[in-house]
Amino acid sequence: MVLRPGTNAGALVTLELTVGPAAHGGHCVARHDNRVVFVRHALPGERVRARITETRSRYLRADAVEVLSASPDRVAAPCPYAGPGRCGGCDFQHVTAEGQRRLKTQVVREQLVRLGGLAESEVADVSVSPLPGGPLGWRTRVRYAVDDAGRVGFRRHRSHEVLPVDRCLIAAPAIQDSDVTGRRWPDASAVECAAGAEGVSVLAVPTEGRAWLVAGEPEVVERAAGRVWRLPPTAFWQVHPAAADTFAACVLDLLDPRPGERVVDLYGGVGLFAAPIAERVGPDGEVTLVESDRAAAAAAKAALADLPQVRVVRGRVERLLGRLTDLLDLAVLDPPRTGAGAAVVEALVAVAPRAVAYVACDPGALARDVSTFRAAGWRLAEVRAFDAFPMTHHVECIALLTP
Numbered sequence: 001m002v003l004r005p006g007t008n009a010g011a012l013v014t015l016e017l018t019v020g021p022a023a024h025g026g027h028c029v030a031r032h033d034n035r036v037v038f039v040r041h042a043l044p045g046e047r048v049r050a051r052i053t054e055t056r057s058r059y060l061r062a063d064a065v066e067v068l069s070a071s072p073d074r075v076a077a078p079c080p081y082a083g084p085g086r087c088g089g090c091d092f093q094h095v096t097a098e099g100q101r102r103l104k105t106q107v108v109r110e111q112l113v114r115l116g117g118l119a120e121s122e123v124a125d126v127s128v129s130p131l132p133g134g135p136l137g138w139r140t141r142v143r144y145a146v147d148d149a150g151r152v153g154f155r156r157h158r159s160h161e162v163l164p165v166d167r168c169l170i171a172a173p174a175i176q177d178s179d180v181t182g183r184r185w186p187d188a189s190a191v192e193c194a195a196g197a198e199g200v201s202v203l204a205v206p207t208e209g210r211a212w213l214v215a216g217e218p219e220v221v222e223r224a225a226g227r228v229w230r231l232p233p234t235a236f237w238q239v240h241p242a243a244a245d246t247f248a249a250c251v252l253d254l255l256d257p258r259p260g261e262r263v264v265d266l267y268g269g270v271g272l273f274a275a276p277i278a279e280r281v282g283p284d285g286e287v288t289l290v291e292s293d294r295a296a297a298a299a300a301k302a303a304l305a306d307l308p309q310v311r312v313v314r315g316r317v318e319r320l321l322g323r324l325t326d327l328l329d330l331a332v333l334d335p336p337r338t339g340a341g342a343a344v345v346e347a348l349v350a351v352a353p354r355a356v357a358y359v360a361c362d363p364g365a366l367a368r369d370v371s372t373f374r375a376a377g378w379r380l381a382e383v384r385a386f387d388a389f390p391m392t393h394h395v396e397c398i399a400l401l402t403p
């Protein structure tokens, strides 16, 4: 059967497919008519009947709607909103927790090889580790969309349409127990919930203008790395409750900061990495945190006020890096999903710190930046990967790069 290009062009067409390996983005790869088919809701090795959802000249997208021969990793999705054409938030509700980690391990290795230029043998020991807690009830930050009737929900996969939900099973228990899904939100386009150590803050976000606090405190309290932070509900904080401690310990372990060293913490947020690093470098060392968000930078200044060796600089890394990096020993890079980019990596490499810890929420962006490091003569010394986002295709990697 030949399918012509266009979104939903093949919506009524189903194909029988043998499903191949996982690919980045929450789907697996199959083949039909010499084209790649990205199949959601399937697993490697399965035989499925798949409904085509999008037809392009070089690839198709499809949803497995019937499983003809199931993988041993397949389970019944615990969430009633998961499945073909339904909530776009989770990708792997139909997979065991161990199976999800195997899929993510495969994707991280594949990205490092294909985009990072590493040999298969160099990534053979990369594997995704679990964080404490199960695959449900971990999400401490939830942004609900609001439909035309004022009900909260999540967007369907690759759609603007909101699927109303009465409960999100991956949300932290305090968010599930709040009354957000039971209420109507006629004046909001989104509702944001942040569950900190001392309660849930809820913000209603209008289409235009400022968000307003609906419940809880204007500052969320978080504890990690032996410290307390007070931050606005919208400031970045690691979403999984075990992530902040785990990642801070991992960055310290990989970089091994020594007394008196000079460190930059780029995309530093509220200072999760800057604080423990500052304690290690001590009063003779220096830690410069660069963060563009005004509220996050202010929260970092307040939380790290007892560490005079920390300097918080508000601004964009791309603009400030050139002025900050003379005499640098170590760097942390924790950019948003798009990655740091070649210009930032090249500016960092030019001042030759002895090591860089790269914290990445997108293995594709990490792999592209690793290839820039490698082109400059650096090597990827180690990668540790964590399943900080169970049920979704997302995965966190922390890489050590050395000259």
Ligand SMILES: C[S@@+](CC[C@H](N)C(=O)[O-])C[C@H]1O[C@@H](n2cnc3c(N)ncnc32)[C@H](O)[C@@H]1O
Pocket (backbone or CB within 6 Å): 236, 237, 238, 266, 267, 268, 269, 270, 271, 272, 273, 290, 291, 292, 293, 296, 315, 316, 317, 318, 334, 335, 336
């Ligand atoms: C992935 S978060 C990491 C925050 C922090 N390292 C942590 O783990 O809590 C990325 C941070 O970079 C900030 N950011 C985004 N783009 C930036 C830029 N161009 N320059 C500086 N900071 C930026 C965001 O506001 C956010 O706080």
